[in-house]
Amino acid sequence: MKPKGAAVQNNPHTTLVTPDAPIAANTHGGRAKCLQRLVRLDLPVPRTVALSFDAVQRIADGELPDISAVLEQFDSSALLCVRPSSEDPDWGGPGAVLNIGMNDARYVELSDKMGAEAAAALYLRFVQSYAIHVARLDPDVFDDIEGDGRSGLRQTLRAYEDETDEEFPQDRGEQLIGVLRSMARAWDGTSARLLRQAKGAPADAGLGLVIQEMIPGVGQGECGSGVLQLVDPTTGLPQITGRYLSQSQGRDALGEGVSALYLEKDPRGPSLEDVAPQAFADLKAHAALMRKKLREEMQVEFVIENGTVHILDGVRVPRSARAAMRIAVRLAEDGIIPPQEAVMRIDPHSLNELLHRQVHPEAERDVLTTGIGASPGAASGRIVFTSAEAQASAARGEPCILVRRETSPEDVRGMHAAVAVLTEKGGMTSHAAVIGRGLGLPCIVGASEMRFQTKKKQLVAPDGRVFKTGDILTIDGTSGQVLAGQPAMLEPALDDCFQTLMGWADAERDIAIRANADTPADAQVARRFQAEGIGLCRTEHMFFEPGRLIVMREMIFAETPAGRAAVLERLLPMQRDDFVQLFEIMEGQPVCIRLFDPPLHEFLPTTRSGQRELAEALDLPVSDVERRVEAMSEYNPMLGLRGVRLGVTVPEIYDMQARAIFEATLEASKNGAPVVPEVMIPLVSAKREVELVKARIDSVAAAVAAERGQDFEYRLGVMVETPRACLRAEEIAPHVSFLSFGTNDLTQMTYGLSRDDAGRFMSAYVQQGVFSEDPFHVLDADGVGELLKLGAERGRAARPDVTLSVCGEHGGNPESIALCRDLGFDYVSCSPFRVPVARLASAQLAIASKLGG
Ligand code: PEP
Ligand code: MG
DSSP states (O other), X not given: OOOOOHHHHHOTTEEEOOTTSOOOHHHHOHHHHHHHHHHHTTOOOOOEEEEOHHHHHHHHTTOOOOHHXXXXXXXXXXXXXXXXXXXXXXXXXXXXXXXXXXXXXXXXXXXXXXXXXXXXXXXXXXXXXXXXXXXXXXXXXXXXXXXXXXXXXXXXXXXXXXXXXXXXXXXXXXXHHHHHHHHHHHHHSHHHHHHHHHTTOOTTOOEEEXXXXXXXXXXXXXXXXXXXEEEOTTTOOXXXXXXXXXXXXXXXXXXXXXXXXXXXXXXXXXXXXXXXXXXXXXXXXXXXXXXXXXXXXXXXXXXXXXXXXXXXXXEEOOOOHHHHHHHHHHHHHTTSSOHHHHHHHSOGGGHHHHHSOEEOTTSOOOEEEEOEEEEOOXXXXXXXXXXXXXXXXXXXXXXXXXXXXXXXXXXXXXXXHOSEEXXXXXXXXXXXXXXXXXXXXXXXXXXTTSEEETTTTEEEOTTXXXXXXXXXXXXXXXXXXXXXXXXXXXXXXXXXHHHHHHHHHHHHOOSEEEEEOOSHHHHHHXXXXXXXXXXXXXXXXXXXXXXXXXXXXXXXXXXSHHHHHHHHHHHHHHHHXXXXXXXXXXXXXXXXXXXXXXOGGGGSOOSHHHHHHHHHHHTXXXXXXXXXXXXXXXXXXXGSSOTHHHHXXXXXXXXXXXXXXXXXXXXXXXXXXXXXXXXXXXXXXXXXXXXXXXXXXXXXXXXXXXXXXXXXXXXXXXXXXXXXXXXXXXXXXXXXXXXXXXXXXXXXXXXXXXXXXXXXXXXXXXXXXXXXXXTTTSOOTTTHHHHHHHHHHHHHHHOTTOEEEEOSGXXXXXXXXXXXXXXXXXXXXXXXXXXXXXXXHHHHHHXXXXXXX
């Protein structure tokens, strides 16, 4: 008969795990709570005592629990093990110590049952683990031990005595006290504390411990131990996986203690199902019951003794991002959790792992340097240093990585041709980053620890290794790591499970998600990810197409408005065609087209040879071209003649764009759903700018309607990306139907921080706590957020039905979406590949607020 254990049960800090014992995750830890759940399910769990956080803290402080009362709970001959039980299993804890109670007498007894060699191996492992964890001996004390049988045991005990000048303790109580004390103190150590805090544990997180009777696993029938789960932890697909070590089969087969016996059919031997079909069936049933009742895919730790299964523990199956998604969806499909819970279980950031290729988690990484991971996913290719080389490489069918100090609009075609981009300069919203994300192209920016010797066409890694054109690198845009060589990859996982999860998320969402899409290809991706329209089409990218750039340059060089208008006539049909395509792809969904934004000189050639070519094309002396290029350069182009300032001073460009949009509207509405285009004016800072541009656009609209004899609707809006536009939103809003906050420029201007140069010192600023996060990545709620709030309030006060949105890169960042939702914005718009992340993040916000309210 087992002792009743009243002493233990009356002590709230040292509790026998029974179905109704007072055990909670926040007092005894997750493992203790899980074991109680298993006991409640009537699963064959060995007797277990749980020590509370308080009890463990007291042990660390030198105050021991009543050890004899604890020991009374167990058979006097039982071996024990102690395992950590922190509140959240992810916070870790000291390693488990097994076979407490092993001593000379037990060794003799066990030798009879399991053979002297196996018993010696068991004892030897315990002595070594006790020596290292409790007596704090250096592990290399045992380096010279040979063999793990009887002779190994003798040497181990001798080494222990030599080092400690004491005999190995034989008393189970004394051993247990030593183990409990060392585990309690290990939790208080600095490295353990830092480690768990890095995983999100609070500074005062407690540790519980569970003391469990060990199942000897000896007998005539099948004996062994292992772990089993019902899913594959990498793919998340249903598949029984695990490990099993058979004592009996191993001894018979090899004359040794253990050998591997695989659960899955394996050429190396029979499966557990073959040698113990009933135990295998029981295990599967237990695992299925745990899945159902604990509402989670569990890894079962078990022992088989004489063909009978014992469950020692259950832990959440460790899992990759794709496995997490498939597990959550299947649990919901099986009715075990509601769909909302499946939505809540997936970290939106982790979707990046599903949407893009990734470096295989088990692949070796030869890390050269770490920059800013500006666009997620991984790709390997030969490095090239110019856009032209990238295009040539793509034409040969050779994947390449475009390496530049920084990119400019002229590199866009090279980026299209490359499989990844690496730049020395830049931050989260620099050119390479924005285009990279738009294209779904892995991109690392700000890799400034590498030397970019672009003239010599080579990269020098911080460790001195040199990589030249044609050498193979891998860009991991998720982690920001630049890797040498070509590690194995994991393909994207956009399967039915993903679609199902997204469908559930959409049902909950209360803020719309659009995509920033500049090209038909972007728009296709936006549709594929079910964006609810285009929130920002940056039209300037369209002018870098071959054939257009030269016309654009001619337009810039035109001497008079009439000359300019004549050249723009040639661009008109091309722009119209762009918009027809976008409207047709979006099938009646809103498409917000931003009028021309960048400074004109971005379109002019910077090299001598480029200027010579231009002079030739325009039939001008090269000195003229040089002079004009020089005259157009600005000290601060991002604060210079760009955006609406061009609309006011060179109005013919916006006239042409407006005409192209309206003609495309009529054309696309002919066969498809009626199109209501949205026209957006960038970089506004004053009401008068809007009045001037609006008057011209209205008159273009009237002219097109009159010429075609057909009316159409359109919506005019302002891109709020200067602090002044936020402050003066009250006088701007009455002129427009929407205000879309361009938080990239707004962040740049609010901080007075160049978005293209911030990458150089951003990590130092974040490390030293000046900024909690890169404000170009996560919207700065206190400063920029305050301007958003003011702008929204003032805009709404003047025009209550004004549509509010964010179209800066922050629109795809879960933390920033929370702020937009709190401010009651109608939608956020982000790079197409971030649309699923935004859909999931906003669904979670909606569910959380429903639960909270
Ligand atoms: C912005 O400034 O937030 C924006 C979306 O425009 P761009 O990135 O093109 O300047
Ligand atoms: Mg902008």
